[in-house]
Amino acid sequence: MSLKNAIGLWFGLRGKSFTGYAFVLHRLTGIVLTIYLFLHLAFLTSLTQGEEAYTALIRKTVTPTFLPFDILLVGATIYHGLNGLRLVIAEFGLTRYHKELLWVLGLIGLILWIYVSYLLYKIVVV
Amino acid sequence: MEEKNVVFVVKRFYNDSEEERRYEFTASRGMTVLDGLYYIKDHLDATLAFRASCRMGICGSCGMIINGRPMLACSTQIFDLDSDIITVEPLKNMDGIKDLVADFNEFFEKHKKVKPYLIRKVEKSVEEGEYIQTPDQLKEYRQYALCIKCGLCYSVCAIAGSNNEYLGPASLASAYRFMKDNRDEGGEERLLLVDGHDGCWRCHFMAECSEVCPKEVDPAKAIQMIKRKAFIAAFKRLFRR
Numbered sequence: 001m002s003l004k005n006a007i008g009l010w011f012g013l014r015g016k017s018f019t020g021y022a023f024v025l026h027r028l029t030g031i032v033l034t035i036y037l038f039l040h041l042a043f044l045t046s047l048t049q050g051e052e053a054y055t056a057l058i059r060k061t062v063t064p065t066f067l068p069f070d071i072l073l074v075g076a077t078i079y080h081g082l083n084g085l086r087l088v089i090a091e092f093g094l095t096r097y098h099k100e101l102l103w104v105l106g107l108i109g110l111i112l113w114i115y116v117s118y119l120l121y122k123i124v125v126v
Numbered sequence: 127m128e129e130k131n132v133v134f135v136v137k138r139f140y141n142d143s144e145e146e147r148r149y150e151f152t153a154s155r156g157m158t159v160l161d162g163l164y165y166i167k168d169h170l171d172a173t174l175a176f177r178a179s180c181r182m183g184i185c186g187s188c189g190m191i192i193n194g195r196p197m198l199a200c201s202t203q204i205f206d207l208d209s210d211i212i213t214v215e216p217l218k219n220m221d222g223i224k225d226l227v228a229d230f231n232e233f234f235e236k237h238k239k240v241k242p243y244l245i246r247k248v249e250k251s252v253e254e255g256e257y258i259q260t261p262d263q264l265k266e267y268r269q270y271a272l273c274i275k276c277g278l279c280y281s282v283c284a285i286a287g288s289n290n291e292y293l294g295p296a297s298l299a300s301a302y303r304f305m306k307d308n309r310d311e312g313g314e315e316r317l318l319l320v321d322g323h324d325g326c327w328r329c330h331f332m333a334e335c336s337e338v339c340p341k342e343v344d345p346a347k348a349i350q351m352i353k354r355k356a357f358i359a360a361f362k363r364l365f366r367r
Contacts, residue, residue: 009284010284016334017334020334023284087331091331091350
């Protein structure tokens with residue numbers, strides 16, 4: 001049992017099917033969200049220096065430069081959340097149709113992602 | 127007969143030496159990957175080692191990684207593969223013995239751990255006759271009884287690849303097969319064996335095990351159904367106290 005083999009099985013795409021891709025993307029978005037959580041907590045610590053320091057920091061991030069990152073972050077959150085919901089439903093043995101559910105939730109997630117991205121665009125750019 | 131040139135790239139190893147060996151030959155339509163390996167052994171390199179027996183997808187001996195995916199070599203047509211370059215590797219998550227021959231000892235040890243046989247509180251004598259079962263009762267577990275222990279599900283499982291103690295999809299599916307058998311009376315005993323960190327709860331539901339299963343056993347579903355049984359049992363225990 002080698003580390004290379006384990007990483008290949010957890011994150012590799014070669015030879016995997018659609019549910020395998022969903023699994024890999026779930027791990028990757030999970031890592032992204034964990035990193036974001038720590039960044040978010042680090043940002044929040046600026047509150048200890050007063051409201052103005054916090055607002056100034058947040059203002060720096062609400063810019064067109066950060067918009068693509070925000071949109072990707074929203075995408076990661078929506079995917080991780082909806083796929084997580086699918087996994088909970090499947091893991092309780094509540095559905096046989098977990099693959100079909102992936103398509104349905106994927107479509108819902110895509111619509112939600114486009115809508116939220118539009119809202120973010122309106123806030124930051126327009 | 128339709129023919130084409132193919133290159134088999136075989137991952138070979140023995141003791142500590144490892145190499146990729148290329149074999150080029152003309153394959154005809156109807157040849158399976160296993161036929162290709164036999165051709166190599168008969169005509170190009172007699173030292174190539176692989177395991178095979180029935181040649182018709184029943185014995186489960188010829189499981190190997192073909193173009194990155196676990197498959198039975200005897201059930202995989204060369205002409206059905208996308209590429210003319212065919213990579214063949216031994217199954218993952220198992221130690222290797224030589225070339226394409228993987229060591230199944232650990233796999234079968236884990237299988238034994240789930241007590242894959244009927245457990246009866248009192249055994250019937252032969253004179254008393256067989257245990258009668260209706261077609262509907264058989265239908266309950268038949269799908270899970272089709273497992274041929276080829277190890278493809280175990281080989282594709284990310285959890286089995288990173289945790290030596292994890293029982294794996296085949297063993298868990300086998301446990302569920304007996305849980306669903308109305309003749310079995312070892313439900314609680316077996317549930318205790320699979321309801322743990324290295325049992326059903328270790329599964330992260332990638333479900334690739336069900337995708338690669340050549341017999342459509344659906345081990346992923348079996349594992350989730352064990353989780354449900356374990357959850358209900360734990361819930362009941364909570365109120366029994």
